[in-house]
Amino acid sequence: MIEAQGAGGSGDGPVSELRQNVRTFRIAAWLGWQVEGNWADPLVFFIFTILRPMASALILYVMYEVIRGGQRDSFFDYLYVSNAFFMLVLQALSGMAWAVLDDRENYRMLKYIYTSPARHLSYLLGRAVAKVLIGLVTTIILLATGVLFLRLHLDLGQIAWGWLAIYFVLGMVILLSLGIVMAGVALVVARNGAAIGEVVGGSLLLFSGAYFAVDILPTPLREISLGLPITYWLEAMRRAIEGGILTVAVPGPNGQVVTQPVSPLLAQFDNWQLLGILVVSAVVCTVVSYLFYNWVENAAKERGMIDRLTGY
Amino acid sequence: MRKSTGVELFLRAAFGRGYPRVIGAQRELSWLFFDIVIPLITMSASVFLYKALQADPAYVGFVIVGAALATYWLNVLWMMASQLYWDKQAGLLEIYIMSPASMMAILLGMGVGGLYMSSLRAGSIAIVGTLLFNVQLDGSQWGAAALVFFVTMVALYGLGMVLSSVFLMWGREAWQVSLALQEPVFFMSGMNFPLNQLFNSVQALTTLVSALIPVGLGLDALRQLLFPGKIEGVLPWGWELGALGVMGVVFVTAAYLMLKRMEWLAKVEARLSLRWQ
Numbered sequence: 001m002i003e004a005q006g007a008g009g010s011g012d013g014p015v016s017e018l019r020q021n022v023r024t025f026r027i028a029a030w031l032g033w034q035v036e037g038n039w040a041d042p043l044v045f046f047i048f049t050i051l052r053p054m055a056s057a058l059i060l061y062v063m064y065e066v067i068r069g070g071q072r073d074s075f076f077d078y079l080y081v082s083n084a085f086f087m088l089v090l091q092a093l094s095g096m097a098w099a100v101l102d103d104r105e106n107y108r109m110l111k112y113i114y115t116s117p118a119r120h121l122s123y124l125l126g127r128a129v130a131k132v133l134i135g136l137v138t139t140i141i142l143l144a145t146g147v148l149f150l151r152l153h154l155d156l157g158q159i160a161w162g163w164l165a166i167y168f169v170l171g172m173v174i175l176l177s178l179g180i181v182m183a184g185v186a187l188v189v190a191r192n193g194a195a196i197g198e199v200v201g202g203s204l205l206l207f208s209g210a211y212f213a214v215d216i217l218p219t220p221l222r223e224i225s226l227g228l229p230i231t232y233w234l235e236a237m238r239r240a241i242e243g244g245i246l247t248v249a250v251p252g253p254n255g256q257v258v259t260q261p262v263s264p265l266l267a268q269f270d271n272w273q274l275l276g277i278l279v280v281s282a283v284v285c286t287v288v289s290y291l292f293y294n295w296v297e298n299a300a301k302e303r304g305m306i307d308r309l310t311g312y
Numbered sequence: 313m314r315k316s317t318g319v320e321l322f323l324r325a326a327f328g329r330g331y332p333r334v335i336g337a338q339r340e341l342s343w344l345f346f347d348i349v350i351p352l353i354t355m356s357a358s359v360f361l362y363k364a365l366q367a368d369p370a371y372v373g374f375v376i377v378g379a380a381l382a383t384y385w386l387n388v389l390w391m392m393a394s395q396l397y398w399d400k401q402a403g404l405l406e407i408y409i410m411s412p413a414s415m416m417a418i419l420l421g422m423g424v425g426g427l428y429m430s431s432l433r434a435g436s437i438a439i440v441g442t443l444l445f446n447v448q449l450d451g452s453q454w455g456a457a458a459l460v461f462f463v464t465m466v467a468l469y470g471l472g473m474v475l476s477s478v479f480l481m482w483g484r485e486a487w488q489v490s491l492a493l494q495e496p497v498f499f500m501s502g503m504n505f506p507l508n509q510l511f512n513s514v515q516a517l518t519t520l521v522s523a524l525i526p527v528g529l530g531l532d533a534l535r536q537l538l539f540p541g542k543i544e545g546v547l548p549w550g551w552e553l554g555a556l557g558v559m560g561v562v563f564v565t566a567a568y569l570m571l572k573r574m575e576w577l578a579k580v581e582a583r584l585s586l587r588w589q
Contacts, residue, residue, distance in 0.1 A: 051496050052491065053495075054496075059505070066509045079361070202350050203350065213364065
């Protein structure tokens with residue numbers, strides 16, 4: 001009983017509350033890892049984990065090669081690096097929505113989480129950690145494979161490590177906040193909740209300029225693209241990894257070849273401006289996702305959705 | 313109450329399993345958004361990539377045909393191969409096994425119902441994509457294209473039946489295998505690029521695997537027929553049609569034999585009602 005009171009931490013102040021959140025996060029992260037990985041031995045798990053993203057990268061590689069026929073320019077680096085980091089977007093967005101769906105529909109554990117002293121948001125974040133870590137490892141492996149086998153230009157000496165670290169952290173805050181929103185949606189929609197993360201991820205593939213510069217999109221789509229923080233995050237990561245703005249040679253007005261950024265629109269922003277955009281986005285996404293999740297959680301409780309089984 | 317037996321029982325069981333899929337496609341309209349709009353958006357990303365690379369406009373058509381056929385592959389993967397796993401989770405599998413209905417009839421019903429659902433989705437994607445990106449299709453060989461499509465579907469859903477019997481033995485592996493077979497098959501079957509580019513650039517073993525996926529050869533033959541002169545096929549489309557026909561017979565026969573074997577093994581190992589693992 002004494003231990004249970006200590007674990008509950010009710011009324012023990014902010015330090016105890018923090019301790020409880022950390023404890024929930026740690027256990028949820030362990031649980032998430034077991035759910036993700038304990039169905040196979042480590043080698044099989046690794047192979048299965050890397051198969052999908054590797055195939056996606058190879059599809060892009062062949063598409064590029066089919067058209068460019070062995071000629072290589074910075075557009076390939078743009079495409080490949082964006083795709084590698086986009087894996088993190090997919091994992092973060094789908095991770096928490098899946099945690100809700102899995103716990104509610106498959107393992108039927110969500111109601112027990114809610115009747116325990118576990119902190120719900122910390123639990124969700126913890127459950128997403130395994131997916132995000134898998135995404136991070138995948139990104140690193142994709143980049144390494146690109147350098148070793150696919151002639152991706154990536155010079156360790158040119159990488160802006162400081163910017164990379166800052167942009168990465170900000171990106172994770174934004175992505176996990178969006179993941180919480182996805183989890184909230186999954187909590188209250190009767191159908192298609194399982195697909196919500198992949199659906200938003202798939203849409204971002206078009207709107208974030210992951211495969212091409214947003215400049216070539218029709219105006220309405222371009223405006224949407226420029227309103228999304230992921231667009232700026234991918235640009236920031238490309239810049240940090242490649243050590244600057246990627247440029248390509250294009251025919252100039254007088255027939256001569258001129259060099260211009262792959263995305264002239266995004267090249268207008270320097271690193272500090274990108275940082276400002278990402279900081280503001282991270283703050284807004286965090287606040288909005290927190291408020292949104294609390295709102296839908298209350299709605300789910302009122303309507304008895306925490307333990308429902310849609311069987312969908 | 314009159315009892316159904318033999319062929320009548322088989323057909324009624326198949327109809328019963330296919331019915332919810334056909335009716336469900338009309339009652340649950342959220343699929344219009346999730347299964348048409350979203351694939352269109354994802355497909356558009358590949359289209360814009362080709363536009364950014366200043367590719368021949370025919371490549372946009374290749375992507376659209378690929379996206380339409382991808383719908384069928386996803387349906388086979390998630391609503392054929394994995395379906396018995398879902399049914400096990402929902403407690404339906406044991407009811408199928410206890411009933412007098414043939415499991416082949418259940419699979420046939422799943423296949424026909426799934427084909428109907430997928431055709432609505434694939435047709436919508438193809439029509440909207442063609443109009444949206446102004447793709448020029450050559451309809452002069454539509455009869456041959458329809459034949460290729462039909463034989464591809466027989467082979468593809470036959471493969472789905474084979475996979476479903478294999479998945480019967482699995483727990484969470486089934487889910488992981490289905491996930492792992494998505495993009496790799498898109499790659500191996502040339503969903504977004506002409507298949508001959510893959511055959512020219514990867515080793516023999518990989519191309520053999522690629523050739524065994526019906527959607528790859530079917531897609532290649534369809535592209536040859538719908539975009540004549542714009543694509544060099546792996547084989548002439550007639551040869552590919554023959555290969556697909558052989559695959560169809562082999563897969564359906566193998567599905568029958570494997571289903572019997574796997575059903576027996578699943579009973580012996582008590583996996584038919586084993587959930588959450």
